Amino acid sequence: MNPVAVTIFIALFAFVTLLGFGAARWRRGDLDHLHEWGLGGRRFGTLVTWFLLGGDLYTAYTFVAVPALMFGAGAVGFFAVPYTVLVYPILFAVFPKLWAVAHEKGYVTAADVVRGRFDSRMLALAIAVTGIVATMPYIALQLVGMEVVIAGLGIPMTMTVAGVAVPDAPLLIAFVVLAAYTYNSGLRAPALIAVVKDALLYITVLAAVIVIPAQLGGYAKIFASVDAKSLLLAPAAPGNLGAQSAYATLALGSALALLLYPHSVTGLLSASSVKAVKRNAVILPAYSFALGLIALLGFMAVAAGVKSLPEFASGFKQFGNTFAVPALFLHSFPAWFVGIAFAAIAIGALVPAAIMSIACANLFTRNIYKEFIAPNASHKSESQVAKITSLVVKLGALFFIIELPMQYAINLQLLGGILIIQTLPAVFLGLYMRRLHPMALLAGWAAGIAAGAWMFVDAGYKTTYALKLFSLTVPCYEALSSLVLNLAIALVLSAMLGGGKRQESRA
Amino acid sequence: MNEPAPKRGPRLSWLLLLLPFAAMLFVPFYNRVEPTFLGIPFFYWYQLLWIPLGVLVLLPAYLADRR
Numbered sequence: 294m295n296p297v298a299v300t301i302f303i304a305l306f307a308f309v310t311l312l313g314f315g316a317a318r319w320r321r322g323d324l325d326h327l328h329e330w331g332l333g334g335r336r337f338g339t340l341v342t343w344f345l346l347g348g349d350l351y352t353a354y355t356f357v358a359v360p361a362l363m364f365g366a367g368a369v370g371f372f373a374v375p376y377t378v379l380v381y382p383i384l385f386a387v388f389p390k391l392w393a394v395a396h397e398k399g400y401v402t403a404a405d406v407v408r409g410r411f412d413s414r415m416l417a418l419a420i421a422v423t424g425i426v427a428t429m430p431y432i433a434l435q436l437v438g439m440e441v442v443i444a445g446l447g448i449p450m451t452m453t454v455a456g457v458a459v460p461d462a463p464l465l466i467a468f469v470v471l472a473a474y475t476y477n478s479g480l481r482a483p484a485l486i487a488v489v490k491d492a493l494l495y496i497t498v499l500a501a502v503i504v505i506p507a508q509l510g511g512y513a514k515i516f517a518s519v520d521a522k523s524l525l526l527a528p529a530a531p532g533n534l535g536a537q538s539a540y541a542t543l544a545l546g547s548a549l550a551l552l553l554y555p556h557s558v559t560g561l562l563s564a565s566s567v568k569a570v571k572r573n574a575v576i577l578p579a580y581s582f583a584l585g586l587i588a589l590l591g592f593m594a595v596a597a598g599v600k601s602l603p604e605f606a607s608g609f610k611q612f613g614n615t616f617a618v619p620a621l622f623l624h625s626f627p628a629w630f631v632g633i634a635f636a637a638i639a640i641g642a643l644v645p646a647a648i649m650s651i652a653c654a655n656l657f658t659r660n661i662y663k664e665f666i667a668p669n670a671s672h673k674s675e676s677q678v679a680k681i682t683s684l685v686v687k688l689g690a691l692f693f694i695i696e697l698p699m700q701y702a703i704n705l706q707l708l709g710g711i712l713i714i715q716t717l718p719a720v721f722l723g724l725y726m727r728r729l730h731p732m733a734l735l736a737g738w739a740a741g742i743a744a745g746a747w748m749f750v751d752a753g754y755k756t757t758y759a760l761k762l763f764s765l766t767v768p769c770y771e772a773l774s775s776l777v778l779n780l781a782i783a784l785v786l787s788a789m790l791g792g793g794k795r796q797e798s799r800a
Numbered sequence: 801m802n803e804p805a806p807k808r809g810p811r812l813s814w815l816l817l818l819l820p821f822a823a824m825l826f827v828p829f830y831n832r833v834e835p836t837f838l839g840i841p842f843f844y845w846y847q848l849l850w851i852p853l854g855v856l857v858l859l860p861a862y863l864a865d866r867r
């Protein structure tokens with residue numbers, strides 16, 4: 294345990310905790326209203342939205358998992374770059390319209406929008422439940438990023454409090470603190486903390502891509518140290534498109550899925566204007582660039598040979614390749630900077646975890662509680678239910694990561710992408726196509742989920758499934774192939790049923 | 801956006817949004833080492849380059865839409 298690194302880490306953590314509680318007073322609004330607690334009063338301008346979405350879409354888990362994949366598997370891990378390139382044209386095409394509809398009618402969630410457009414409670418319920426189920430394991434995985442850096446600092450995971458040994462104590466503390474200020478301040482807390490997190494993140498990335506290559510003798514040497522087979526994707530073989538079709542479909546499917554996640558919708562709906570949304574489509578790619586550089590850290594870890602260094606043996610044993618970036622930082626940076634870099638990762642886990650739990654809480658409150666349990670709930674009780682739901686969601690995530698093997702959370706998060714993309718026809722196409730029938734959308738959703746989950750299990754919990762098209766084998770991201778089935782069913786059935794009643798019944 | 805006059809402008813600029821999809825989804829084009837740039841293989845710098853290019857193709861639609 295290095296006292297300098299640990300002190301800086303804890304000081305930064307304490308600072309953002311204060312910010313989190315203080316955020317309730319920032320751009321003060323009545324937190325007894327759900328759109329104030331759960332959408333920050335829709336008052337975030339271009340810059341705050343940029344920080345919020347940057348902290349939200351590019352999660353700590355992403356920043357640890359992507360270089361870990363590069364470290365372990367090579368070129369495949371770089372799909373994160375084309376993935377984030379494709380996100381922004383989609384965001385630009387769809388979200389200004391979604392924002393305008395939500396703003397006009399006072400909608401808080403994607404399921405609200407679907408409820409209003411198609412006048413179908415069941416379809417809206419399907420959208421809400423899919424969102425919650427897909428997001429829960431994602432919250433759990435944010436803890437993984439935090440766990441890895443805490444272990445990297447050498448802080449003992451089991452602490453003795455009043456004579457009783459408490460396992461995973463640092464994680465428990467971090468999560469209780471997070472739960473408390475999210476409850477207290479709502480979406481304002483992660484918005485304010487995101488500013489600090491992003492500042493730390495950019496400093497870390499900048500230092501890493503300058504200092505580490507200099508130590509390792511330049512980029513040419515770094516790439517030369519990577520095994521020739523993992524430097525590129527395996528070329529297509531006769532009759533099999535192989536890794537290249539997997540790569541392209543992973544990039545496209547992930548880009549479509551990302552924007553449908555409840556935390557993306559919550560982040561974008563909290564913007565104060567269409568202009569702020571559009572501007573963010575233009576300025577958010579700055580984070581993509583940071584992510585691309587961070588992905589390359591995986592290769593730098595290979596070049597530095599961290600896996601064979603004895604001081605990191607226990608870390609790799611416990612966390613596998615996920616430990617590659619923390620090990621690289623410990624190996625390359627002075628202690629004080631390790632404190633800053635690790636704080637960036639740990640605080641980077643708090644922001645999306647908070648936004649995701651708020652997004653789940655919004656969905657539960659608006660589309661399950663108010664729709665099916667207490668239709669006459671007041672604003673105040675609506676807001677109260679959301680606050681409590683955000684606590685329950687985080688407790689669930691904590692239980693998940695402490696009690697179950699990490700692999701379960703990872704598999705469920707992968708499945709989550711396949712599930713959430715099935716809401717695309719209702720949420721995105723519903724904005725543009727009037728002739729969709731809610732029952733057709735529901736049938737497509739069910740078929741997409743069944744097919745996607747079946748392929749995922751049949752492939753042995755892998756996200757690509759080898760489709761056979763006549764004599765050609767096409768490995769394809771299951772989210773994309775199941776979405777095609779979903780779309781085909783939704784469009785054909787809609788044509789047969791003669792379109793939906795298009796009512797905007799509920800304000 | 802629905803006024804008759806500026807209709808052609810926005811339409812064309814929206815087509816530009818399809819360019820990143822063509823550039824990113826045709827993998828065999830960039831799945832190679834040469835030409836390298838500062839020692840970085842083509843596969844990596846080409847995809848990184850598309851992050852700023854992706855912003856550039858958004859700009860015409862962004863500007864046309866602003867009115």
